Amino acid sequence: MDDEVNVTYITFDGHVELQKYRHLYFVVMFVLYIIIICWNSTIVYLIVIHENLHEPMYIFIAALLINSILYSTTIYPKLLIDFLSEEQITTFPLCQFQSAVYYTMTTSEFLLLSAMAYDRYVSICKPLQYSTIMRKTTVKVCLFTAWFVPACELGISVLLYINVKICHYSMQGLFCNTSIFKLQCVPSVALSIYGVFVLVNICLLPMLFIVFTYIRILIVTNRRFKTTRTKALQTCLPHLLVLINLSGFVAYDVIVVRLESDIPKLARFVLTLQIMVYHPLLNPFIYGLKMKEISKHLKHLLFQVESH
Template identity: 45%
Template sequence: MDVHYNITYLILGGHVQLSKYRYLYFSITFLLFILIICSNTIVLYVIYVHESLHKSMYIFVAALLMNALFGSITIYPKLLVDLLSATQTISRPACRLQSFLIYLYAGCEFTLLSAMAFDRYVSICRPLQYHSLVRTKTVKLILAFAFCVPTCKIGIGVILTSQIELCKFVLMRITCDNYSLVKVGCGDSSVISVYGFFVMVFSIVPHLIFIVFSYTRILIICLRSSRDFRRGALNTCLPHLVIFLNFTLIVMFEVIQNRIPSGIPHIVRLIVSLLYVVIPPLFNPLMYGFKMQAIYQRLVALFKRNNSI
């Protein structure tokens, strides 16, 4: 522990063979970060400049991509600095802040995916009521809800964690998270553990149930409809469903490997702990850019125009 001006510093001890592969790790991480920034920004730009895409479905897509950028910026800059540093340290307040922002990113992702499922459900199952149910005001309220509810739930957890005293000062991670901070703390942490479990369950299970219900209803409607209707519904629903399943599985793997003791090698744990800020931020803009025709056509037009200049 280093204490300067009453600030406690923690060591991020999760890096593997950093001295040997430092520049390789840095190059790969930097390339991933640039790809994430560019791919998400391009799709966001296309949605922003075309008024025909200023609809609820594409607004939710834009919010999801902005959340991916938010999650990436929370992790990658600090990680890049650590990869080039002799020691990987972080102050306790900064560690709590990073933990809060990472959890907020994950919580907002699930809420936004549920909002998108609601939009698709109303559009396909109740088309005559769509414009009355999904208005501009409704979209704004949903987006506010998607941010405010995770902020409150996670903020309380971070405040509870900040009350515990530390017995150890090494986190076997390369990023901060509340669970690791609790594990290096002293004394009884049962209240924090119960609250953390509550937040985890209610951040995943209700969204999972709602999305399964929505897509079950959509599937029933599609089976009763024409082939053209099924094709159109598939084009708008498939990217969202794949992204939801992808993110849910990644988060579940991270929760399981972090909380259940096992013989999983540390390098595997390390890779799994980063998947949620590698795969979704890279995968989401590709899925929406190539699978949603309205966005794909404008992306093609954008690149053709740039190539002709």
């Protein structure tokens, strides 16, 4: 490659024995991608068509599952193409775009989970004021904020890369994530500081808000009847499970970038594939089985399909 090509293209170097297993990788990941799309879309479809699910909690769940679809679509199509290609490459601008969209979808989940936590707090702790507080306007503002704020903040990080000089053209991964930071000739102090700001602002602070909110819910419900406490825990548990999964996912992403030279290539490859599959599949599984109303409609839909 000449200098111009080197500057333009980035190579993904995280694949393991791709020449030998490329078709197996393709088939497995293609099937999983279809399952992710269908599984998430089914739950969203049920929420859209059933009037009794047109409540803030279920609207936020639908938004979270749409996020899972967009998150997967940011990664899987390019990954599937790479499996069948002789060279696993991308241009630097496209790498920036993929990374920005990927992290926009990821971080917006923290804000959506914050909105869910607030919705549960108002529903359980201030039931008489629920209809006044959680109006359609409130829900729309929460949804807009959950997508707009991360998109703006990650968009700014893309702008900060405009004047960054790239000296490394190989990325130890399967797609563009925070590993893009290591392509720089000299690490940018501005990008490092801004990265910490984004992590704190749209990951850590929402996480602390969610934990604080659920602690308040537990304190309030502990003073009430056991049946009320049980019902509250049943509706909050799925959100907590998703939060734990998402927090582990983000922690893994940060740790891998910081320690990628110390992690064996095979281990990094397997862990990355698991995260790509595990995260978007877990959300619909949790909400489809743990949320009583969604589970009821899902069973009815499956019964109708089987009867035909």
